[in-house]
Amino acid sequence: MVFGTKPAESKAIQMETKDGQESEKDRDVQKKSPFDLIFNQIQRKKSNKGKSDFFQVNRFFRGFERNVAKPEKENAPQETDGAQATDPTPDNVDGNSSTEKTEFESEESAWWKVEQLMQKFGKRAERNYITLNNCELTAADMKELSVLLCCLSDVEELDISWNDLIGGSVHLLTSQFSHISNLKILALSNCSLTVNDFVALGEALKLVPHLEGLDLSWNTHLGGNLTSVTQHFSSQCNIKSLNLTECNLKSQDIDALAQALSKMPKLESLDLSANKEIGAVIMKITEELMLCSYLRELKLHAAGLKQDGIKNLSSAFEHWPCLRQLDLSGNKEAGGGFREAAARLTSFKQLELLDIHKCCLSADDIAALTQVIPLLSNLQVLNISSNKSVGQSPEHLFSRLRFLPKLKSVIASNCALRTESIVALAEASNYLLDLEILDLSWNKCVGGNLKLFSKTLKNTAALHSLMLSSCNLVTQDMAVLASAVQDGHLQDLQLLDLAYNDTISDEGWGLFFESLGDLKNIAELDISLRPSSSRHCGPWFIHLLSSFLKLPKLKDLGMQRWVLSDAEQQQLDRVSKERTININFD
Numbered sequence: 001m002v003f004g005t006k007p008a009e010s011k012a013i014q015m016e017t018k019d020g021q022e023s024e025k026d027r028d029v030q031k032k033s034p035f036d037l038i039f040n041q042i043q044r045k046k047s048n049k050g051k052s053d054f055f056q057v058n059r060f061f062r063g064f065e066r067n068v069a070k071p072e073k074e075n076a077p078q079e080t081d082g083a084q085a086t087d088p089t090p091d092n093v094d095g096n097s098s099t100e101k102t103e104f105e106s107e108e109s110a111w112w113k114v115e116q117l118m119q120k121f122g123k124r125a126e127r128n129y130i131t132l133n134n135c136e137l138t139a140a141d142m143k144e145l146s147v148l149l150c151c152l153s154d155v156e157e158l159d160i161s162w163n164d165l166i167g168g169s170v171h172l173l174t175s176q177f178s179h180i181s182n183l184k185i186l187a188l189s190n191c192s193l194t195v196n197d198f199v200a201l202g203e204a205l206k207l208v209p210h211l212e213g214l215d216l217s218w219n220t221h222l223g224g225n226l227t228s229v230t231q232h233f234s235s236q237c238n239i240k241s242l243n244l245t246e247c248n249l250k251s252q253d254i255d256a257l258a259q260a261l262s263k264m265p266k267l268e269s270l271d272l273s274a275n276k277e278i279g280a281v282i283m284k285i286t287e288e289l290m291l292c293s294y295l296r297e298l299k300l301h302a303a304g305l306k307q308d309g310i311k312n313l314s315s316a317f318e319h320w321p322c323l324r325q326l327d328l329s330g331n332k333e334a335g336g337g338f339r340e341a342a343a344r345l346t347s348f349k350q351l352e353l354l355d356i357h358k359c360c361l362s363a364d365d366i367a368a369l370t371q372v373i374p375l376l377s378n379l380q381v382l383n384i385s386s387n388k389s390v391g392q393s394p395e396h397l398f399s400r401l402r403f404l405p406k407l408k409s410v411i412a413s414n415c416a417l418r419t420e421s422i423v424a425l426a427e428a429s430n431y432l433l434d435l436e437i438l439d440l441s442w443n444k445c446v447g448g449n450l451k452l453f454s455k456t457l458k459n460t461a462a463l464h465s466l467m468l469s470s471c472n473l474v475t476q477d478m479a480v481l482a483s484a485v486q487d488g489h490l491q492d493l494q495l496l497d498l499a500y501n502d503t504i505s506d507e508g509w510g511l512f513f514e515s516l517g518d519l520k521n522i523a524e525l526d527i528s529l530r531p532s533s534s535r536h537c538g539p540w541f542i543h544l545l546s547s548f549l550k551l552p553k554l555k556d557l558g559m560q561r562w563v564l565s566d567a568e569q570q571q572l573d574r575v576s577k578e579r580t581i582n583i584n585f586d
Contacts, residue, residue, distance in 0.1 A: 111125075111151065113148060113151075114148050114151060114152065117144060117145065117148065118130075118132075121135040121137075122135075123135070127154055127155075128154055128155060128156045128157065129155070129156070129157045129159075130145075130152065130155055130157070130158050130159070130160075131157070131159045132145075132159065132160045132163070133159050133160060133161040133162050133163070133187070134161070134162040134163070135160075135163060136163060136165060137160060137163040137165060137166050138165050138166065139165070139166060139168070139169035139172070141166075142166050142169045142170070142172045142173060143169070143172050145160075145172075145173065146172040146173050146175065146176045147176075149173070149176040149177075149179045149180055150176065150179045151179075152179065152180055153179055153180065153181075153182065154182060155180050155182070155183060156182055156183060156184045156185065157183075157184060157185040157186075157187075158180070158183060158185070158186050158187070159185070159186075159187040160187070160188060160191065161187045161188060161189040161190055161191065161215065162189065162190045162191075163190075163191055164190060164191060164192040165192070166191050166192070167191060167192030167193055167194050167197065168194045168196065168197065169197075170188070170191070170193060170197040170200055170201060171196065171197065171200035174200045174201055174203070174204035174207075175200075175204070177204045177207035177208050178207045180208065181207060181208060181209065181210070182210060183208040183210065183211060184210055184211060184212045184213065185211075185212065185213040185241075186208070186211060186213065186214055186215070187213075187215040188201075188215065188216055188219070189215045189216065189217035189218050189219070189243065189245075190217065190218035190219065191219060192219065192221075193216070193219040193221060193222070194221055195221055195225050195228070198221070198222060198225050198226075198228040198229050199228045201228075201229055202228045202229040202230075202231065202232040203232060205229070205232045205233065205234075206232065206234070209234070209238070210238060211237075211238060211239060212238050212239060212240045212241065213239070213240060213241035213242075214239060214241070214242055214243070215241075215243040216229070216243065216244055216247060217243045217244060217245035217246060217247065217271070218245060218246050218247070219247055220246070220247060220248040221248075222244070222247040222248065222249070222253075223247055223248030223249050223250050223253060224248075224250050224252060224253065225253075226244075226247075226249065226252075226253035226256045226257060227252070227253070227256035230256045230257065230259065230260035231256070231259075233260050233263045233264070234263065235263050236263065236265060237263050237264060237266075238266060239264050239266070239267060240266050240267060240268040240269065240294075241267075241268060241269040241270075242260075242264070242267065242269070242270055242271070243269075243271040244257075244271065244272055244275070245271050245272070245273045245274055245275075245299075246273065246274035246275065247275060248275065249272070249275040249277060249278060250277060251277060251280075251281050254277075254278065254281045254284045254285060255284060257272075257285055258284050258285045258287075258288045261285060261288035261289060261291065261292065262288050262291060264292065265291060265292070265293075265294075266294055267292045267294065267295060268294050268295060268296045268297065268322075269295075269296060269297040269298075270289075270292075270295065270297070270298055270299070271297070271299040272299070272300055272303055273299050273300060273301035273302060273303060273327070273330075274301060274302045274303070275303055275304075276302065276303065276304040277304060278300070278303040278304055278305075279303050279304030279305040279306055279309045279331065279333075280304060280306075280309075282303075282305065282309045282312055282313055283309075283312045286312055286313060286315060286316050287316075289316050289319075290316045290319040291319075292319075292320070293319060293320065293321070293322070294322055295320045295322065295323055296322050296323060296324045296325065297323075297324065297325040298320075298323065298325070298326055298327070299325070299327040300313075300327065300328055300331070301327050301328075301329045301330045301331075301355075302329070302330035302331065303330075303331060304331065304333075305328065305331040305333070305334050305337075306331070306333040306334060306337065307333070307334060307335070307336045307337035308337070309331075309334070309337070310328065310331075310334050310337030310338060310341050311337055311340055311341060313341075314340065314341035314344045315344075317341075317344040317345065317347045317348065318344065318347045320347070320348070321347065321348075321349065321350075322350060323347075323348045323350065323351060324350055324351060324352045324353065325351075325352060325353040325355075326348070326351065326353065326354055326355070327353070327355040328355065328356050328359065329355045329356055329357045329358055329359060329383065330357070330358050330359070331358075331359050332358060332359065332360050333360070334359045334360065335359060335360035335361055335362045335365065336362045336364065336365065337365075338356070338359070338361060338362075338365040338368060338369065339362070339364045339365055339367075339368045340368075342365070342368035342369050342371070342372045343368065343372065345372050345375075345376065346372060346375050346376075348376065349377075349378070350378050351376050351378060351379055352378055352379060352380045352381065352406075353379075353380065353381040353383075354376070354379060354381070354382055354383070355381070355383040356383070356384055356387070357383045357384060357385035357386050357387065357411070358385065358386040358387070359387060360387065361384070361387040361389050361390070362389060363389050363392070363393055365389070366387075366389050366390060366393040366395070366397055367393065367395055369397060370393075370395045370396075370397045370400055373397065373400045373401070373403075373404070374400045374403035374404070376404065377403070377404065377405075377406070378406055379404050379406065379407055380406050380407060380408045380409065381407075381408065381409040381411075382401070382404075382407065382409065382410055382411070383409070383411040384397070384411070384412055384415065385411050385412060385413040385414055385415065385439070386413070386414045386415070387415055388414075388415065388416040390412065390415040390416070390417070390421070391415045391416040391417040391418050391421045391443070392416060392418070396420065396421055396424040398412075398421060398424040398425035398428050399424040399427070399428055400428070401425070401428040401429070401431075401432065402427070402428040402430075402431040402432075404432070405431070405432075405433075405434075406434065407432050407434070407435065408432075408434050408435060408436045408437065408462075409435075409436060409437040410425075410429070410432070410435065410437070410438055410439070411437065411439040412425070412439065412440060412443070413439050413440065413441040413442050413443065413467065413469075414441070414442040414443070415443060416443070417440070417443040417445055417446070418445060419445055419449065421445075422443075422445055422446060422449050422452060423449075423452060425440075426449075426452035426453050426456065429453065429456040429460075430455050430456055430459065432456075432460065433459060433460065433462075434460075434462055435456070435460040435462065435463055436460075436462050436463060436464050436465065437463075437464070437465040437467075438456075438463065438465070438466055438467070439465070439467040440467065440468060440471060441467045441468060441469040441470055441471065441497065442469065442470045442471070443471060444470075444471065444472045445472075446468060446471035446472070446473070446477075447471050447472030447473050447474055447477060447501075447503060448472075448474055448476060448477065449477075450468075450473065450476075450477035450480045450481065451476065451477075451480050453480075454480055454483075454484070457480075457481075457484040457489055457490065458484060458487070458489045461489070461491070461492065462492060463490060463492060463493060464492050464493055464494045464495065464521075465493075465494065465495040466490075466493060466495070466496050466497070467495070467497040468496075468497060468498055468501070469497045469498070469499045469500050469501070469526070470499070470500035470501065470530075471501060472501065472503050473498065473501040473503060473504050473508075474503055474504065474505075474508065475504065475505050475507050475508035475511070477504075477508070478504055478508035478509065478511050478512045479508070479511050481512060482511045482512050482514065482515040483515075485515040485516070485518050485519055486515045486518055488518065490519060491520065491521065492521055493519055493521060493522055494521055494522060494523045494524065494553075495522075495523065495524045495525075496519070496522060496524070496525050496526075497524075497526045498512075498525075498526060498527050499526040499527065499528040499529075499558060500528065500529065500530050502529050502530055502533050502535070506538030506539065506540060509527075509538060509540040510538065510539060510540040510543065512540075513540045513543035513544050513547060514540075514543050516543070516544070516547040516550075516551070517546070517547045517549075517550035517551065518550075519551065520550070520551070520552070520553070521553055522551055522553065522554055523553050523554060523555050523556065524554075524555065524556045525554065525556070525557050525558070526556075526557075526558035527557075527558060527559060527562075528558040528559060528560035528561060528562075528584070529560065529561035529562060530561070531561070533561055534561050534562075534563050534586075535561065535562060535563060536562075536563045537562055537563070537564060537568060541568060545571060545575070548575050548579060548581070554579070554581055555580075555581060555582060556581070556582045556584075557581060557582070557583045557584070558584045559572075559583060559584060559585040560584055560585060560586055561586060562585060562586075563586075564585060569585075572585065
């Protein structure tokens with residue numbers, strides 16, 4: 001587009017008066033020499049060009065404001081022809097107005113293209129956020145997006161994760177990063193990025209100096225090539241969040257990461273989960289992690305940590321006074337390493353989440369944690385699932401949970417709990433008035449003992465998830481649950497998992513389904529049977545059908561292995577279509 005106004009073409013020479021006589025101005029012009037006339041025309045052209053440049057300063061998408069402020073008119077440029085300044089001609093004024101209108105329409109047109117691109121993928125165009133994750137983007141889409149980046153100078157977050165068809169085309173975006181220099185969050189997880197993509201990304205980091213969050217998770221080709229990105233981190237960079245989950249990181253990548261950590265004094269969140277080789281070389285980054293005094297989240301799920309790795313890592317605990325989330329789960333060879341590390345957990349005065357499930361904790365680990373747990377007064381989430389020693393330990397960890405008034409989530413599935421453990425947990429849960437999630441799945445001794453939690457079910461008004469899968473529940477347990485529902489104590493319950501409880505009789509199911517209609521907020525319900533069994537629906541089926549009308553938020557119902565008659569199948573199919581409920585049955 002060409003910005004500017006028409007030059008004033010010596011219009012005074014051609015102007016005639018009404019009576020056909022030459023005007024006084026014409027006579028003055030005629031007195032001038034040809035050289036003077038040419039000089040004045042040149043001066044007018046320069047003058048008008050100045051006005052055109054003025055409007056070009058205010059071009060293209062300043063914050064996507066729809067009402068673009070029009071610049072004030074400059075004073076008419078002076079022409080020194082020996083007499084007086086010449087006023088702008090009508091042609092000049094019309095030209096400026098046309099320029100402003102054209103410029104405004106161009107901005108509107110470009111923003112319309114942005115909106116069209118987002119709508120194409122069912123997304124909404126926002127001023128500061130471009131979110132196109134899981135949209136099956138192609139290289140052609142990346143090219144279209146890159147062209148529009150020049151219109152998106154205010155974007156602070158760009159998320160194109162979970163688009164595994166864009167690998168090899170990231171350079172199309174990074175080449176335009178100069179237009180989005182205010183970018184703070186960049187998410188490229190699970191995009192099948194190639195080595196060339198990482199090289200292009202690393203070289204473009206200098207164009208986004210305010211970057212605070214980088215997510216490259218689930219890009220396996222990053223393994224062995226992390227230095228292509230991290231070597232371009234500026235000293236004292238602003239990165240606060242770095243996610244590298246399951247990137248197949250190698251030993252040399254840990255060396256590169258160690259150097260990068262020394263440049264990230266503001267780091268708050270680090271996720272290195274599912275990189276199995278990290279455990280063997282964790283000592284390479286421990287010293288650098290000590291410098292990250294603002295660290296709030298550390299996730300090392302399934303990172304190959306062993307006993308020595310846990311001990312080595314715990315030496316840095318005292319340097320993270322702000323830590324709120326610690327995930328060391330899925331490290332099956334870490335058992336025994338928590339005996340010494342547990343005492344150092346007391347450094348985390350603000351710790352809110354402790355996830356150590358599936359760590360093969362030893363009896364000594366449990367004994368050490370039992371002493372420390374009461375000191376973590378801000379703890380909100382405790383996940384110790386799949387640690388069989390929890391139920392076998394003579395010292396009951398659960399009895400100490402009463403000292404954690406802020407605890408909202410207790411996840412203790414598959415812990416081989418014994419009756420003594422269930423009693424201790426039931427008593428402690430009476431003090432957890434903010435409890436939102438309780439998961440006791442795969443603990444057989446819960447069956448017949450749900451009555452111990454009667455007071456808990458009545459007192460925890462915030463409970464929204466209750467998981468009792470494969471707990472050998474019996475009719476008595478279903479009566480306890482039905483009573484709590486009918487008394488209105490589970491009004492906020494959204495998820496209820498009763499799957500794999502083949503021990504429940506038809507009578508028990510009947511008691512439960514008669515009360516089901518009172519669970520107004522239930523969204524997910526699973527009553528599936530074990531894979532190796534099958535069973536015909538009992539008289540309770542009619543209560544299930546009548547409950548659907550009272551459950552406006554129900555979206556998922558699991559009924560696998562229940563044998564349905566043709567009529568029952570048709571009824572469920574009709575409900576599924578009319579109420580848009582996803583009903584899973586064989």
